[in-house]
Amino acid sequence: MVTSLRDAAAAHVRPDWIPALAELVGDAHVLTEMPDLWVYSRDRAPYATFHVRNANVPATLPCAVACPGSVAELAQVVRFARARRIPLIPFGAGSGVLGGALPLERELMVDLKRLNAILELNEIDGTVTVQAGMNGGQFEAALNRRGFTCGHLPQSLHMSTVGGWAACRGAGQNSTRFGKIEDIVVGLAAVMPDGRELRVRPVARRAVGPSIKDLMVGSEGIFGILTEITLRVWRLPEARLGVVLAFPSLQAGLDAMRTIMQHELRPAVVRLYDREESDQRTAGIAAFAERPFLAIMEFSGTRRLAEVEHGLAMEIVETHGGSRTDDAPYLHWQQHRYESYSPKWQHSDHSMDTIEITGPWSRLPAMYERIRREVLGVCEGMYFGTHWSHAYPEGACQYMTLRLPPMPHADTLRLHRRAWDLAERACLELGGSISHHHGAGLFRNPWLRTELGVGLEMLQAVKDHLDPDNLFVPGKLGMRARPGAVDIESTEDAS
Ligand SMILES: Cc1cc2nc3c(=O)[nH]c(=O)nc-3n(C[C@H](O)[C@H](O)[C@H](O)COP(=O)(O)OP(=O)(O)OC[C@H]3O[C@@H](n4cnc5c(N)ncnc54)[C@H](O)[C@@H]3O)c2cc1C
Known part of the structure; x- marks a missing residue:
């Protein structure tokens, strides 16, 4: 059954353990009022937004929100929850779009935003260590002030946390050059479901069995809560060369993109748009009358490197019938690259x-x-x-x-x-x-079995061992839900 906010609020019972939790993190850092519970009842999953605009709770309200101010406090909260069998969900900034942070059975939300310090910028190793709850935009701005970038620039940069990037195995808009988050993260720390700390020391590479780092990157909170991440950083590029290209067909654009990648070039940005999306971005630019498919590319790094990559890429583009044209779509993209269009719709x-x-x-x-x-x-x-x-x-x-x-x-x-x-x-x-x-969150559960095959059982086996009471983000990433949890597919049928 879908629950209206009014009914959920009427049924809400404040857990009797709140004072004990408040002793761990401080009164001001345990949220139990209805407006807070309403805000933490969803992330940016469109499915949840559709419910919210109808004043429905997407699944359930959380029972409370805890905001630990240190890793020690976080570990205490985890032990507290385990001792009382309270299911919990780590919460970064709630920008996930698959419902990973949606409470399904009144879970305790563990908001990580107070863990927001840069711990070390190591200019010799080219790494930065940051607490997981730091806002992405603030993190990148702090690096930029020191002359660096971490190269991970998702559209949601300003509305997500560094821990959320790693938890969801995300990709930034410049990923073609700098890599996805799994390439950028070189070390991490996490609080495991039993309260112990897992530490993957930051080194360039190791050959000691399957990568524990990769078991955590993309685990969406089911194996533990990321507290600290060490990422690669790069000197801010000396040059950024943006180009707008017009292609005669979609296939020509795809072939050009592929050939550029297979010739070992690494543009920072490559974006090719289909006819619908091209038309919206190219109105009034003559070149697109004959070649209607738009692509944007950006080459960056030292000036000489960017110029060489740009020159080689343009030769490939021409071979595929593409031509360079008006910069306006690139400038527009640059200006609006961190904006979200979905609220308007x-x-x-x-x-x-x-x-x-x-x-x-x-x-x-x-x-x-x-x-x-x-x-x-x-x-x-x-x-x-x-x-x-x-x-x-x-x-x-x-x-x-x-x-x-x-x-x-x-x-x-x-x-x-x-x-x-x-x-x-x-x-x-x-x-x-x-x-x-x-990532997978909640909404992609139905297709995970086909995607992962027996691999899904491997993940479940690890989860069962680390989290025998199934308290960490239950029912997400294809893992078993707990009895009594809301099944969003059945609420869709009934709504
Ligand atoms: C407009 C818009 C644009 C977006 N653009 C991009 C994009 O360009 N690239 C991209 O990759 N994604 C994008 N996303 C998706 C989303 O922003 C990312 O998945 C982001 O990494 C989530 O971070 P968060 O801090 O908001 O995590 P949350 O939404 O708070 O959490 C997401 C999941 O991770 C878990 N989690 C959060 N923090 C931790 C932690 N420290 N330890 C363990 N588990 C944790 C949560 O429990 C939840 O399951 C976009 C989303 C929106 C709304």
């Missing part, structure tokens, strides 16, 4: 979402055509637009935006999930991965 009763998948170059065109056809068939008035970014020698991220027109709430939920199902199934059938960088 959600507030006008449209229902917008994005799905990011990874495909091999050989399958991307078929993946795009099939998903586009099937998603547009979900309902009249559906919008579907795509761009390709985060390029690799083997393939790229296909980032799709869909938008349902205004319709009754129950239909929105049903058709929204239908569109997702079509996209994720097509991706799997054509050899892709169901998520490139947003």
Whole structure:
């Protein structure tokens, strides 16, 4: 059953252990008032937003929010929760879009934003160690003031935390040059479900079995709470050369992108847009009349390196029929790169979402055509637009935006999930991965079994061992839910 905020508030019972929790972190750092519980009842998952605009709680309210001010306090909170069998969810900034931070059974939210210090910038090793709750925008600004960047610049830079980046295995907009978060993170610390500390010392590489770092990066809180991350940093680039390109066909643009990557060039930014998205960004620019597909690229580093990479890439672009044109779309993208368009649409009763998948170059065109056809068939008035970014020698991220027109709430939920199902199934059938960088959270549970196969059982076995009472972020990332947890698929059917 879907619960209205009014009913959830009426049913709310303040746990009797709140005073004991307050002794650990201080009265001011335990939130129990209804406005706070309402705010922490969701992240930025569009599914949750659709409920919130109808004054429904997406799943449940949390029972309370604890905001520890140190790693020692955090470990105490974890031990406290374990002793009382209280399920909990670490909370960074709540910008996740898959419902990872959604309470399903009145979990205790553990907000990490007070763990927000840069602990060390090591200019010789080219690394920075930062507490996990630090805001991404503040972190990057502090590095920039010292002449560095960490190269991880997600669109959500200012509304996410460094710990959240690692927890969700994210990718920034400059990832083609600097790598994804798993390439940038070289060490970490975490509080495990039994309160002990896990430490992966920052070194360039190790050959001592499977990577424990990689077990934690992308674990979305199910194995422990990240407290400290050591990341690579780079000197701020001397030059940034942005270019706007017009291609005669989508295939020509994809071929140019692939060839650039397979020739060992590493542009900081590569973005190729389909016809819908190109048209929105190129109105009035003559070059796009003949070559309607837009691409943006940026080359950065020392000036000489950026110029050489730019020159070589332009030769490849020309071979594929592309030409350089007006800088306006690049400048516009640069100016707006950290803005979110979805609130505008959600507030006008449209229902917008994005799905990011990874495909091999050989399958991307078929993946795009099939998903586009099937998603547009979900309902009249559906919008579907795509761009390709985060390029690799083997393939790229296909980032799709869909938008349902205004319709009754129950239909929105049903058709929204239908569109997702079509996209994720097509991706799997054509050899892709169901998520490139947003993670799995709650909403991707239905497709994880096919994505991971027996690997999902391996993750569950590790989880069962580390967290025998299933208290850490239960029911997410394909893991077993606890009895009594809300099943969002059944609430969709009933709404
Ligand atoms: C407009 C918009 C644009 C976005 N653009 C990008 C993008 O360009 N690239 C990208 O990768 N993502 C993007 N995202 C998704 C999201 O911002 C990222 O997943 C981000 O890394 C989440 O960080 P957070 O601190 O907000 O995490 P939360 O939303 O607070 O948490 C996400 C999950 O991680 C867990 N978690 C959080 N912190 C920790 C921790 N310290 N230890 C263990 N578990 C933890 C939570 O329990 C939850 O399961 C975007 C989202 C929005 C709304």
